[in-house]
Amino acid sequence: MYFLGLDIGSSSTKASILDAATGKSIASTHYPKTELTISAPQAGFAEQAPETWWDCIKQACQELFSLEQVDPTKIEAIGISYQMHGLVCVDKNQQIVRPAIIWCDSRAVEIGEQAFNQLGQEKCLKQFLNSPGNFTASKLKWVKDNQPEVYQEIDKIMLPGDYIAMKLTGDITTTSSGLSEGILWDFENNSVATDIINHYGFEQNLIPTIVPSFGDQGSVSQQAAAELGLRAGIKVTYRGGDQPNNALSLNVMQAGEVAATAGTSGVIYAVTDKNVYDSASRVNTFQHVSSTPDNNANGVLLCVNGTGRLFSWLRSIVSVQGQEVSYPLLNDLAKDVAIGSDGLSMLPFGNGAERVLQNKNVGGHIQNLDFNRHQLGHMVRATQEGIVFALKYGFDVLKDMGVSSNVIRAGKGNMFLSPIFVEAFVNSCQTTVELYETDGAEGAARGAGFGLGYYSNRDEMFKGLELCAQYEPEASKVDAYANAYQNWKKFLQKSI
Structure with a gap:
């Protein structure tokens, strides 16, 4: 028996097939092999065509199912992970009425800030655990105000993962965890956030039927089966946003457990059983995928936009005429540079407004550059220390909220492949770091097995997930x- 995990990102779609009995991935791939295009029709806009995500899934499945070791008839359940905070709008015929407004689009910042003040900051933080901010609800309000003819065509709104579930099953559904990431969930009343809906003037029937994060979310239709090379009737049994799903992939499911990622952006995600929030909205609280009516679980999410993006930028500017300098070579140049980079400091905030800095866009900065002392190795170390220190700055916010941990789990990839980064992270945050070989698509496949009922507890669900470094x-x-x-x-x- 196999489980199929799909991870729909803004750069590519990943797919992984998990062997149910061993808990090991037997095959995985991603499509496209280069990054997907993000359309920016105006400054601050970021859009993608949802149909492109579906095409990527078809291509990835075609590649996987052509492998000798893969028998697609053995797939019994599908799990979905997806880029958070996006807005997908369809009409009564389930046709897209406009491109998806995705997570990195900033057009609705002022709308969310205005709603935060008009509804009352204390009310928003207590009921929604966040400011309406630049999240899905505020993006829909932008459509309503600026494209009224499009808004009138909308029958249902969805998150990117909801759209993929619709394409698989023909049913339009969402989850309470997903609604919480769009600031459309009321934590005090454990219901759809009608105060937000009424304030923005939305129709209640725009919200799809709510299904559990784990469990029966519909069956693969004949049409989807034919397009993907699957058999009809396979159950979709799990759905989660990329950061909650990353936590799940690392077995971070209960209060007191913490996950981290350090790809293009860096995230620390702490699970708590409390409805907590940061009064300055420097971090965000969403409902975790493991939450149930009987066992409350939320994820407090710290994000720094410019983590791996800063390191990749540094590599790009020292590469000449297509001759790329490797990350291991850069790390080797920095290995003997003293902690603190001989006074050289870098701020990694050059990838847009930072939530942890209360939505300020301070840009990237370098301080104390000395032409006679500092070499490329100093720049490499200062870059990685700057990234770690930005994460440490946010980690201290989590500590003040009482949701930190002495152990952080992460996938062995991206910045966590760098010995300098890991050393700086462990000693700055003063935490143990456990690294695992896993990714979001594999996590979604495990979620599918749990949602199907094949795995009845965490020990069974995470069989095959092995610690590879501590x-x-x-x-x-x-x-x-x-x-x-x-x-x-x-x-x-001095810079903010």
């Missing part, structure tokens, strides 16, 4: 990183 703080380095962080923090305070 790092502990080193007493000889903690103070040096603490001093470097304080210098970096002073630099930040």
